[in-house]
Amino acid sequence: MTNSHIMNNSQIIRSERRRKEHEARRRVILKAAREVFFHKGFMDATVDEIAERCRLAKGTIYLYFGSKEEIYISIMAEGMKLLGRELGRLKDIDGGDGMLVEHALSAYYGFYLKNRKYFRIMFLSSQPDLRARVSDDLLKDCMETARQCLGIVGDLVRKGIKRGIYRKVDPWAVANILWATVNGIIMSYEQDPVYREEIAGIELEKMLNEALGLVLNGLRAKG
Amino acid sequence: MTNSHIMNNSQIIRSERRRKEHEARRRVILKAAREVFFHKGFMDATVDEIAERCRLAKGTIYLYFGSKEEIYISIMAEGMKLLGRELGRLKDIDGGDGMLVEHALSAYYGFYLKNRKYFRIMFLSSQPDLRARVSDDLLKDCMETARQCLGIVGDLVRKGIKRGIYRKVDPWAVANILWATVNGIIMSYEQDPVYREEIAGIELEKMLNEALGLVLNGLRAKG
DNA sequence: TTCATAATATGACTGTTGGTCATTATATTA
C-alpha cells in the first residue's frame, strides 16, 4: 500500500531538484528585474521588459512572483541581506582604538556608495499603497533583516557603554536613531542632488561626518 | 491706431478676473486631489476620480496641470508652505529659557501630527522617475520653501551660539542634520507602524526626544 | 439684439501596462 503523501527516495531527490530549479528561475528573474528597476525606477519599469530580458513569457514571471511590487521588494530584501553581511563583519570589533559607531557609519556609507540604487527602493518601500501589494512573508523577512542590522549597531553601542566610552543610554534606541539619521541625510541628498548641493552646499560625506560628530559628542561619556 | 498688445482698462480688469478665476479653479482641483491622494496614495489614486470629485472633465484637469505627478507635487508644495508658516512663528523666540532648537522640533512634530499625509508625499517625491514628470518651476518652488524652513532652524542655532548656549558649529549644517534626522525617524515609523513598534518598541515621540537629546547634548557648550 | 470670434470645457478615444487564464509544451510515472 502506497500512501500518496509518502514519497520514495527518488521522488524526494526529484522534488529537491525541482525546488532548486525553482530557486534558480527566481534568481534569473530577479537579476533581470534588478537591471530594469535600477535603470528605470519602479514606475517606468514594465514587467514585459523584465520578462523580455530574461527570455520568459510575462505569465511565467507571475508564476514566481505575485506582483510587480513583490519583485521590487524582493530586490530590496536581497540588498538588505547584502548590507547585513557587510555589517556582520563589525561584530568582533572591540573598540580598543576608541572607535565603535564610527566603523558602522563607515561600513554603511561604503555600502551606499557601492549600492546606491537599493536606497531608492528602500525609500519607496515606505509607501503603504506599494506595501499593500507585497506579501506579509516578504515584508516580515525584510523587517527581520533590518532588525539584525540594527542589532549589530546596538551591540557596538552596548560595547561602548561597557568600556566607558559612551554614556549610559538605551543602545537599541541609539541604534535606531543613528540608522534613521543616516537614512534621513541620504534621502535628502537623493531628493535631487543638484538642488540639494545648492541648498545644503555641503557634500554628503561631510554632512554625514558632521552628523555623526554631533551625535557622538552627545553620546560620549564626559572625560 | 490700436496695438493688439495694448489693453484698455476694462480689458485689464477682465484679464485680472480671468487670472483669479484660473487660480480659483486650480484650488478647487487641488482640494479634490488632496482628498483623493490622501485617501488612496499616489499609485492607487486616479485622475478620473479627482475629476469626478470636483465635477470637471478629465481633460479640464489637464488644462491646469501637466500630469498626475504635477498635481501631486503641487499638494506637497502647499504642505511645505503650511509648514513654513508654522515655523515662521519661531522667528522671534529669543531663547531666554535656554530652549531654541527644542521649539523647532516641537513645532515640526506638531505639524506632523496634524498633517501626517503630507509626509508620504514628501518621501515619495524623492523618486527621480516621479520628479521627471514635474515641471522645474514647481520643483524649484518646493526647494525654495524648504530652504526657508531650514533657514529658520539655522537662525535658531545661530542665536544659540551667540548666546553661548551652543558650541560654535555651522548653523546651516546643523539645521540640515536636525531636519534629516527627524525626517529619517518619521520615515522609519511611517514604513510600517505595526512592524516598527515591534522592531523599535519605542514610541515615535519618545524616539524623537531621545534623538534631540543626543544631538543637543553634542551641541551644547560645555558648562 | 445678433453675429463672429476667442477662450474654455468636454468626454470619447488611444496607447500602454499589470495581471489572467485557456492552451500548449515538457517532464514524470505506470
Added chain:
DNA sequence: TAATATAATGACCAACAGTCATATTATGAA
C-alpha cells in the same frame, strides 16, 4: 507508449494617463 502532472506561454482583458476634435460659453463689434 500512454496517461498524468507540472511548467510555460502569449493572446487577452480591464484600468488608466493623457489627447484632441468637438461643443459650450464668454466677449466684443456692429
